[in-house]
Amino acid sequence: MASVIRIRQLCKQYGAGEQQVKALRGVDLDIQQGEFVAVMGPSGSGKSTFMNLIGCLDSPSSGQIILQGEDVSQLSANALATVRNNYLGFVFQQFNLLARTSALENVMLPLLYSMLPDEQHKHRALTCLEQVGLAQRLWHMPSQLSGGQQQRVAIARALVNEPALLLADEPTGALDTQTGLEIMQIFQALNRQGKTLVLVTHEPDIAAFASRILMFRDGQLVSDQQQTPEDASDALLAFKQGAAS
């Protein structure tokens, strides 16, 4: 299987001198196509820093990130924008939808900066909204949607440019348990269709749906385990029954 991303001696420091924080201290890692990776670790262990680096939202202090065979660790701002647009989809804890902008337009946003011809934008966005079960809410504004629905729009937006790697930093962090499970159901379905996923969580219940678990502590990768994922649909059903009784 091909590596979607290869990471070598990845380091990131914030600040300088006395106040310097070593957020990542030499991480080595390969992620294969089709994997569903959960990143865990205590707060402040460098999970978000790691995600931002592989998501090309920030540049490393040292080390290499090789995404789809291309070294992206030293690229210019413009080249990084293109990489993000072509290969990456990012889902945030706080959804980060554009206010006063419809669900459909939010989903089409990445296509605005892509080479895809204008005529195909709407169709693409519609397909992605269907995938997350929101085909009925195209013209709703974010303020008219529930948290779970907003996160689904955000997932559709991350999918719309057909990225090689889907990244999510605590996507269920702002949601209640049931909605979180629904979101995980979507992620798991995407993974089963072949999407490569990296997802940060500090909840073991959420990490259980992944096929591989990375543990961070003090900016270092301290454990890397494969596992058999639990089924999110089963978990959701069980949760609903538990809530009902």
Added chain:
Amino acid sequence: MTNRKLLMGAWNNLSVNLMRSILTMLGIIIGVASVIIMLALGNGAKRQVDEQIRNLGGNVFVVFGGSFNSAGVRGQAGSLQRLTDADADAIEHNISAVVAAAPELRSNVQVISGNLNWATNVIGSDNRLLVAQNWTLSDGREFSAAELGRGAKVALIGETLRRELFGAGEAIGQTIRVNKLPVTVIGVLGAKGQSARGDDQDDVLIMPLDTVRKKISGINRANPKAIRSITVKVATQQDMPWVEEEMTRLLSQRLKSAGNDIPFRIRNLSEIVETRMQAMQVFNSLLAGVAAVSLLVGGIGIMNIMLVSVTERTREIGLRMAVGAKPGDILRQFLVESVLLCGVGGAIGIVIAALTCLVLAQGFAMAAVLQWQVAILSLGFSAVIGIFFGYYPARQAAGLQPIDALRYE
């Protein structure tokens, strides 16, 4: 990202914050409108002056009799009545570029026709005055040689006089009383309108020189042939300087000055008007300058709001970058917004200026001439302001690291 989408996105964003957009544009609207109005007023005034110069006939000197100057007390120009008819003839005959030199006497008179009366100035002269002052006849005829020779009781009247005395009735052939002297109207002068000083040029009554001299103003015993002034029309603008020199020499010979007396004065009427116009233009440029400053202040207002907008939308910028927007895309987005703000503001300013000019012209009879070049120029100028004052905030936005923008609280 296509230009159309860029423009639509900017438009959406501005209409979402409608009130703020309008308030921001207000500076540009006022700036552009006032610049255009000031220039239109200046332009209108210039046209008025041009018209006055044209009415004046251009290339005209007026030679006044000199003033006495005894023991440091200087009299009024013309107080020394030493100019005579012969001086006018001499100027006309001896200086080739002089088209006409008309002698003039003036007197305040009361004109009566039936039960209507009117106070005005009578000018005693001859047909040369019509040439020198650019008069046309709208009705009737000029003086005949015989009438001039014998000092006949005939008159040419201006349009104002005709209207006041005869209204819709026929003027030619009517008898009017000029200070009790019965005089026959033989011609009506074509209308000229206001002079550069703002007085009514059509309030005029012209009679033969000798008639005025003998029957109205009375003969000056010291100098029976005395006149008040000579209006001299010169062929072309280029001839003016040397004609003035030549006249000075000629008149100096003819009118020997006694002691400190200044025997004559030559005034260039178009020069007077032009000086006035220059002063007016300076004043207008000053006003336009003030207006331009207000435009500048408007531009700074745009910059301020764009900076606020960048700060407010930092997370949005971060998100756009996260999904693939290049710094250039962000730069263009904010630049287009700022140019759109200024462009729409400028367009509204032009409309307001046009309406104001219309109101000024129709309601207040002020000369405000709107030039479409100025309108287009100011629209372009406001777009430039948009680019200039939008660039800094836009670059500020484009220079953000995606992650810093996303994390911004």
